[in-house]
Amino acid sequence: MQSLVMKPISRFKCYSISLQRTSFPLSLIAIFLGRSSFSSVAAAGWRTEPSALPRNPLSIVNDFTMYCYQRDLGKAMEALDSMQRHKLWADSITYTELIKCCIAHGAVKQGKRVHQHVFSYGYEPKTFLINTLLNMYAKFNLLDEAQTLFDQMPEKNFVSWTTMIAAYSNAELNYKALEMLIMMLRDGVRPNMYTYSSVLRACEGFSTLKQIHCCIIKVGLELDVFVRSALIDIYCKWGELKAALYIFDEMVTSDLVVWNSIIGGFAQNSDGDEALNLFIRMKRSGFWADQSTLTSVLRACTSLALLELGRQVHVHVIKFHRDLVLANALLDMYCKCGSLKDANCTFTRMIVKDVISWSTMIIGFAQNGYSRKALELFEEMKASGTKPNYITILGVLFACSHAGLVKDGQYYFESMKMLYGIDPGREHYGCMVDLLGRAGKLEEAMKLIHKMKCEPDAVTWRTLLGACRVHRNMDLAEYAAKKVLSLNPHDAGTYILLSNLYANTQRWDDVESLRKTMKHAGIKKEPGCSWIEINKQVHAFILGDKSHPQVNSIYQELNQIIWRLKAEGYVPDTNFVLQDLEGEQMENSLAYHSEKLAIVFGMMCLPEGKTVRIRKNLRICGDCHDFAKLLAKMENRSIVIRDPIRYHHFQGGICSCGDYW
DNA sequence: TTAGGGTTAG
Known part of the structure; x- marks a missing residue:
């Protein structure tokens, strides 16, 4: 003793x-x-x-x-x-x-x-201590060491198995995680709530998810808050939002993480409206938002281009100023809402920046038409010691393609492997096809597609088709369109692009034939829609839409504006009319495009000098582009339009895209 | 006593 x-x-x-x-x-x-x-x-x-x-x-x-x-x-x-x-x-x-x-x-x-x-x-x-060592190797991502130790264990308990399953799930070795679950069951060890909450993430097939969900219900573990949030998360990742919401609404008690799961799920599935509705419900239930909540709310604002709401969220972000993920989400929100001044300010104030911060700002500059700034920032990033990744290079090539910087783009593309060790992926090739194609080098773009190390997909061919439209190359356009439709026979966008091309070359019979094909196959064109945020309310406009309560005054104002613009030299560009119409009819089908209605409504409601910010679901047409340029000059007002690909900042008669889009 | 859920750029 x-x-x-x-x-x-x-x-x-x-x-x-x-x-x-x-x-x-x-x-x-x-x-x-x-x-x-x-x-x-x-x-x-x-x-x-x-x-x-x-x-x-x-x-x-x-x-x-x-x-x-x-x-x-x-x-x-x-x-x-x-x-x-x-x-x-x-x-x-x-x-x-x-x-x-x-x-x-x-x-x-x-x-x-x-x-x-x-x-x-x-x-x-003891087994307990070996479990702790297993967990340590898992956290260090040393899975071989963990597996060897696991295999050597004289006795394995449910924690040992669960630790290994969680390790493989976290490492996205989903097959291994599921294999471990089967072995666990064969070994006669019953999984518990820890096991299920870990293994759900590893479900790669919807049927596997359903089977595991059934097991969870059978053993009565669906009520566990961790299991439930994992279920919500995986259903959201599979895009099964209804199922996720059903599981969420069934909950008697919930906690903040579950709210974050469901809000994040909707935000990531581009359903910003529902994400914001759930956020309001969460607040009413008495919960305070944390970093994760705010990140998802910012993502929702970003997808809906709600700058004013995003600014309100910014106030709450300040107390989490050390959270880099949240800061990056804020930066992205300002970039995607077209407020480069706020974005630049946020970026400059960030004490710590990672590759996502730099990439977000580079892409932000590129999408908003400031390609040279994007390339300067890329050089600054390298000088700071931050290593570019796959997406950073994509942003750099995007900047080149949207400004017609062919030589710069070719240099970055050809040197990316040597300088940064990044193999060009399909998206990089896509950017180069866009760059070459829109610069008129259609044959070179075509050759590049044939040289691709990965198979071109529908997006690649659609990019070429878009360039063919700009340069009116009908033969190559038809070839590219056939390629797209062979890969994606229901791609309405391709039918519309091809239809536009036929319309531009007055091939009205072909336009009609395409329309019949679409009708027969049940393919519908997505109607053009534009949104504008006024006093925390979002107003939506659809082509020729007359449902807005102020419809009469909006149309009246638009007609007056068109009349005044014509006096200043505006000539409607009827190349963008799809139907076989003539004269005044052609002009009328252009006059009420959704972005024109939204711009006019914004000018009617917003104070003098306030920027009019529009978000729309389709690419802007040439006529609306001309309209916005001239109107911005005539009214001495900034107009920003965000389409699915890029942004147009109209000021003093010019657009930040330099008419190159 | 050991193991589990939510957030950022194309």
């Missing part, structure tokens, strides 16, 4: 405790006082009596235990080395504290040293 005398060096009382095992003492104190009490005792300066036990094995273990609870990794490792030399071991709980400390510090080497120590000289650690 050995004894340990502990002396307080502060105001605490002295304790004398008799002990029987070297690996037992301070853990007993910890349990006796409660772990937090022990931690505070250790932190307050308790120490072993040095004169009493200078090299006593017990004091070595005590030192080790104390350093582990103090989270002093360096000293704990020194003490561990000393224990190893003396063939001493501490208790499992103490090792767990040390392993947690290794995980927190990303200390892989030290973690492996602990692993080696607890198996040294034939020592047999």
